[in-house]
Amino acid sequence: MEVVRVLHMxxxxxxxxxxxxxxxxxxxxxxTKPITEAAITQLIMCSSSMAKTFCMAELGCSSGPNTxxxxxxxxxxxxxxxxxxxxxxxxxxxxxxxxxxxxxxxSIFKSLAHSFHAQLLQEMGAAGVGGxxxxxxxxxxxxxFYGRLFAAKSLHFVHSSYSLMWLSKVPERLEMNKENIxxxxxxxxxxxxxxxxxxxxxxxxxxxxxxxxxxxGGKMVxxxxxxxxxxxxxxxxxxxxxxxxxxxxxxxxxxxxxEEKLSSFNIPQYTPSLSEVKTEVEKEGxxxxxxxxxxxxxxxxxxxxxxxxxxxxxxxxxxxxxxxxMRSVAEPLLVEQFGELVIDKLFENYRNILSDRMSKEDTKFxxxxxxxxxxx
Amino acid sequence: MEVVRVLHMxxxxxxxxxxxxxxxxxxxxxxTKPITEAAITQLIMCSSSMAKTFCMAELGCSSGPNTxxxxxxxxxxxxxxxxxxxxxxxxxxxxxxxxxxxxxxxSIFKSLAHSFHAQLLQEMGAAGVGGxxxxxxxxxxxxxFYGRLFAAKSLHFVHSSYSLMWLSKVPERLEMNKENIxxxxxxxxxxxxxxxxxxxxxxxxxxxxxxxxxxxGGKMVxxxxxxxxxxxxxxxxxxxxxxxxxxxxxxxxxxxxxEEKLSSFNIPQYTPSLSEVKTEVEKEGxxxxxxxxxxxxxxxxxxxxxxxxxxxxxxxxxxxxxxxxMRSVAEPLLVEQFGELVIDKLFENYRNILSDRMSKEDTKFxxxxxxxxxxx
Numbered sequence: 140m141e142v143v144r145v146l147h148m149x150x151x152x153x154x155x156x157x158x159x160x161x162x163x164x165x166x167x168x169x170x171t172k173p174i175t176e177a178a179i180t181q182l183i184m185c186s187s188s189m190a191k192t193f194c195m196a197e198l199g200c201s202s203g204p205n206t207x208x209x210x211x212x213x214x215x216x217x218x219x220x221x222x223x224x225x226x227x228x229x230x231x232x233x234x235x236x237x238x239x240x241x242x243x244x245x246s247i248f249k250s251l252a253h254s255f256h257a258q259l260l261q262e263m264g265a266a267g268v269g270g271x272x273x274x275x276x277x278x279x280x281x282x283x284f285y286g287r288l289f290a291a292k293s294l295h296f297v298h299s300s301y302s303l304m305w306l307s308k309v310p311e312r313l314e315m316n317k318e319n320i321x322x323x324x325x326x327x328x329x330x331x332x333x334x335x336x337x338x339x340x341x342x343x344x345x346x347x348x349x350x351x352x353x354x355x356g357g358k359m360v361x362x363x364x365x366x367x368x369x370x371x372x373x374x375x376x377x378x379x380x381x382x383x384x385x386x387x388x389x390x391x392x393x394x395x396x397x398e399e400k401l402s403s404f405n406i407p408q409y410t411p412s413l414s415e416v417k418t419e420v421e422k423e424g425x426x427x428x429x430x431x432x433x434x435x436x437x438x439x440x441x442x443x444x445x446x447x448x449x450x451x452x453x454x455x456x457x458x459x460x461x462x463x464x465m466r467s468v469a470e471p472l473l474v475e476q477f478g479e480l481v482i483d484k485l486f487e488n489y490r491n492i493l494s495d496r497m498s499k500e501d502t503k504f505x506x507x508x509x510x511x512x513x514x515x
Numbered sequence: 516m517e518v519v520r521v522l523h524m525x526x527x528x529x530x531x532x533x534x535x536x537x538x539x540x541x542x543x544x545x546x547t548k549p550i551t552e553a554a555i556t557q558l559i560m561c562s563s564s565m566a567k568t569f570c571m572a573e574l575g576c577s578s579g580p581n582t583x584x585x586x587x588x589x590x591x592x593x594x595x596x597x598x599x600x601x602x603x604x605x606x607x608x609x610x611x612x613x614x615x616x617x618x619x620x621x622s623i624f625k626s627l628a629h630s631f632h633a634q635l636l637q638e639m640g641a642a643g644v645g646g647x648x649x650x651x652x653x654x655x656x657x658x659x660f661y662g663r664l665f666a667a668k669s670l671h672f673v674h675s676s677y678s679l680m681w682l683s684k685v686p687e688r689l690e691m692n693k694e695n696i697x698x699x700x701x702x703x704x705x706x707x708x709x710x711x712x713x714x715x716x717x718x719x720x721x722x723x724x725x726x727x728x729x730x731x732g733g734k735m736v737x738x739x740x741x742x743x744x745x746x747x748x749x750x751x752x753x754x755x756x757x758x759x760x761x762x763x764x765x766x767x768x769x770x771x772x773x774e775e776k777l778s779s780f781n782i783p784q785y786t787p788s789l790s791e792v793k794t795e796v797e798k799e800g801x802x803x804x805x806x807x808x809x810x811x812x813x814x815x816x817x818x819x820x821x822x823x824x825x826x827x828x829x830x831x832x833x834x835x836x837x838x839x840x841m842r843s844v845a846e847p848l849l850v851e852q853f854g855e856l857v858i859d860k861l862f863e864n865y866r867n868i869l870s871d872r873m874s875k876e877d878t879k880f881x882x883x884x885x886x887x888x889x890x891x
Contacts, residue, residue: 252616252658276666290607290652
């Protein structure tokens with residue numbers, strides 16, 4: 140599977156779109172906001188001179204209400220600090236929105252970009268930054284963040300949330316993973332190693348590329364799906380995929396999916412521990428870690444009564460909401476392997492399995508957030 | 516009509532897409548290539564020091580084979596000159612692709628960006644620039660070029676072809692233009708003035724915005740649809756729209772279009788003379804003109820036997836090709852005013868009118884190309 144081509148969140152604003160089913164990702168952005176704010180504040184306070192243009196990149200921006208969430212914070216905080224320090228003129232802002240080429244950039248450009256500028260003007264007044272909003276230049280940057288995306292020393296702040304657990308490719312040597320689609324409690328050590336080694340290669344490549352693009356003293360805040368446990372097969376990171384596997388197996392037993400298709404399918408993702416993230420950052424050596432912490436958010440946070448579109452959210456049906464969230468994320472990968480026809484049924488099964496388990500267990504996603512500074 | 520929202524070339528790669536019907540625009544790019552090359556060469560030769568990142572913007576890039584045509588020239592020429600002058604390391608390139616938010620950026624990102632990098636690698640070898648292609652960072656920048664789009668002093672080279680004749684809005688006070696949809700031989704002086712004044716406002720705004728974004732010594736090459744004549748109602752620039760008016764009138768007489776809809780419709784375009792362009796550049800004052808010239812290209816150049824997709828091009832049927840070209844450009848504007856249902860019939864009529872006239876007359880588009888340098 141060619142991940143760069145296939146992987147992307149569901150576009151548009153329809154029922155299965157990521158835009159309408161990314162509430163849990165939004166909540167994680169709110170949870171990690173203090174870390175982001177601290178990084179941005181430190182960026183400005185430690186700068187010896189004020190840049191004329193501040194440049195940030197949102198990596199894995201997708202398309203929807205989360206796309207410009209941190210960009211808005213960035214512009215507000217920097218502007219407030221500039222005013223506070225008596226700068227007459229606000230700096231200009233360059234906001235790069237990056238995702239893989241299959242991302243729905245048209246949707247961002249047609250509606251989000253417009254509403255961003257309107258909201259900015261409103262927020263700048265409310266935040267006491269004066270009536271005028273600064274120039275904010277938005278651009279869409281298609282491509283994999285496992286390669287260079289921006290000019291050398293051009294970025295002041297890099298942000299990414301719920302993107303970097305995606306690998307550049309499905310690891311090799313996963314034959315032994317049989318009917319699992321991700322690391323599972325039954326996965327042999329060789330499979331876990333194959334996944335971990337791919338993560339190490341990808342994450343160090345990511346750090347090396349960003350080290351060329353971020354200015355000395357620049358900041359980077361990354362949140363990944365991860366785990367607290369040392370064990371990569373821990374339930375806290377694998378369970379969500381194990382339950383999808385159950386749904387796929389049900390389809391196999393009904394003859395709707397070929398067994399061979401299931402055994403050759405593996406999700407290009409890795410959910411690292413805090414220490415695995417720390418090890419790679421220290422090994423690459425260009426960034427120093429300011430903070431590294433885990434947080435958790437309940438699967439049920441995928442729902443909570445129609446935050447974006449009441450008509451699509453069935454209050455109280457947690458399985459429904461989690462299934463929709465996972466569909467908006469994984470549908471393109473699943474369609475590539477199993478075809479479009481099985482998708483509705485697959486997620487109907489998945490929803491039932493999720494509802495059952497969530498009513499009996501306390502199910503959570505673990506987030507790993509690392510805040511770093513580019514060494515001078 | 517809200518031009519920023521409505522105006523865009525037809526997206527995708529279907530039969531009516533701009534991508535498949537922009538052969539005449541491609542030929543104009545080839546015709547003006549020596550001017551572009553001279554500007555890029557001069558940019559490098561006159562620089563006191565070599566930039567580490569060269570940044571260019573293609574304004575009104577649309578989506579199709581022309582989108583990255585000049586960007587490719589830019590990267591090749593600059594790289595060749597760097598090698599020639601013994602620079603070990605090639606600079607990095609930042610290519611901004613700008614168009615209005617309705618442009619099909621997804622198509623650019625999904626296929627063109629990929630093929631650009633592949634072609635670049637090939638061309639760099641062929642052009643004797645050594646085997647390795649330099650880093651080229653592509654970004655999509657949505658928005659009107661009648662406002663700021665890029666950070667201050669961030670651009671080395673700006674290019675635009677067949678875009679700047681589009682105005683930011685339909686001029687006011689066009690009530691007297693009745694059933695004409697553009698300046699026509701029957702348009703009163705007040706209508707011509709209204710159009711000209713809108714052009715003056717827009718073009719000077721454009722120059723002021725770019726003057727902030729282009730570095731001292733930076734270059735700008737613009738090609739617009741225009742005219743050689745002093746008269747704005749000259750047939751050389753108005754005839755193409757007058758014939759579309761005939762088709763619209765035919766639809767009115769058949770009861771397919773309301774007369775009121777026709778009389779309230781005017782195309783947001785102005786086709787300036789050389790001296791009108793010169794006047795605005797000198798008035799604004801930030802740029803000095805290196806060259807200013809008119810060229811012409813026959814309407815028949817819209818076709819010439821299926822350059823891109825043989826199956827869609829009917830050899831020898833010039834009216835067919837011109838109608839398709841005009842449809843790929845003007846369809847969104849016409850749909851907004853007259854609805855989707857009339858479009859097929861409208862362009863069928865138009866094609867017949869065009870075929871008839873083109874068989875009897877020597878019909879041409881006039882291009883105005885101006886090459887400028889940002890004063891230091």
